[in-house]
Amino acid sequence: MAKALPTTDTRTSVELIRRRKGNIPLVCLTAYTYPVARLLDPHVDLLLVGDSVAMVLHGHEATLGASIEMMIAHGQAVMRGSARACVVVDMPAGTYEESPAQAVRSAQRIVAETGCQAVKLEGGIDMAGQIAAIVAAGIPVMGHIGLLPQSVEKDGGYRIKGRTDENVAALIADALAVEEAGAFSVVIEGTMEAVAADITRRIAIPTIGIGASRDCDGQILVIDDMVGLTVDRVPKFVKEYADLRGVIAEAAQRYASEVRNRTFPGPANVFSAPKDPSDTNGGDKS
Numbered sequence: 001m002a003k004a005l006p007t008t009d010t011r012t013s014v015e016l017i018r019r020r021k022g023n024i025p026l027v028c029l030t031a032y033t034y035p036v037a038r039l040l041d042p043h044v045d046l047l048l049v050g051d052s053v054a055m056v057l058h059g060h061e062a063t064l065g066a067s068i069e070m071m072i073a074h075g076q077a078v079m080r081g082s083a084r085a086c087v088v089v090d091m092p093a094g095t096y097e098e099s100p101a102q103a104v105r106s107a108q109r110i111v112a113e114t115g116c117q118a119v120k121l122e123g124g125i126d127m128a129g130q131i132a133a134i135v136a137a138g139i140p141v142m143g144h145i146g147l148l149p150q151s152v153e154k155d156g157g158y159r160i161k162g163r164t165d166e167n168v169a170a171l172i173a174d175a176l177a178v179e180e181a182g183a184f185s186v187v188i189e190g191t192m193e194a195v196a197a198d199i200t201r202r203i204a205i206p207t208i209g210i211g212a213s214r215d216c217d218g219q220i221l222v223i224d225d226m227v228g229l230t231v232d233r234v235p236k237f238v239k240e241y242a243d244l245r246g247v248i249a250e251a252a253q254r255y256a257s258e259v260r261n262r263t264f265p266g267p268a269n270v271f272s273a274p275k276d277p278s279d280t281n282g283g284d285k286s
């Protein structure tokens with residue numbers, strides 16, 4: 001039977017996140033699964049169930065491979081695995097762009113089925129109506145401006161934003177529109193450092209940077225990138241704090257060799273003494 005979803009009253013609230021503007025930097029990471037959420041929860045302020053899950057865990061080419069059902073399933077897992085972080089779930093492409101009414105319906109479904117505290121959607125001026133409508137329906141929204149992974153096909157690839165004066169003006173206008181629409185915070189992705197720093201000074205809600213600026217009010221990375229589990233290209237802005245690719249490859253190699261030379265399973269891994277009280281038939285190792 002599935003574990004009950006924890007309630008939200010013990011968690012870091014979106015209001016607390018908003019009040020961290022200009023204060024101690026906000027620590028944010030993506031999470032997609034129950035065990036990873038359990039490991040990260042004590043260390044972070046916010047867990048984002050990003051639509052990057054489509055690429056990272058499901059092997060899709062782009063975040064466009066995410067569906068609302070996929071986001072809800074991973075949102076539920078992360079809620080079960082966390083108790084104190086603020087949990088935000090991404091709205092996947094195709095579930096909000098059409099109209100504010102569509103956006104409200106999708107956000108309500110995500111919150112009702114996961115118990116998450118907020119949703120995130122991509123876009124600035126063009127999505128201000130959607131953000132305002134979701135906020136008016138009582139659901140907090142995190143914005144996302146700059147490089148927008150859901151638009152990479154339209155934009156012709158993963159291109160850093162804010163390199164031209166025109167683009168800088170558009171980014172600032174997007175940030176102001178997202179704030180004005182009522183978002184409690186905004187992710188700034190793949191943007192020239194000075195531009196992200198300027199936006200951070202101009203708006204009163206926290207900016208969360210990814211490939212953006214040291215001056216942002218917080219930082220976020222994709223968990224698999226951060227722990228060295230990403231098998232394809234790792235973006236320049238990522239710092240790998242661990243080498244889980246190496247750890248897993250070495251473990252698999254040792255396991256393969258021990259199975260082949262019959263040293264695994266060893267005496268400790270088989271049931272040969274029926275009266276041994278430590279014998280269990282399940283996965284509980286404690």
Ligand code: KIV
Pocket residue numbers: 030048049050051052053063090144187189210220222
């Ligand atoms: O989907 C995601 O992981 C994101 C982060 C990169 C901010 O949107």
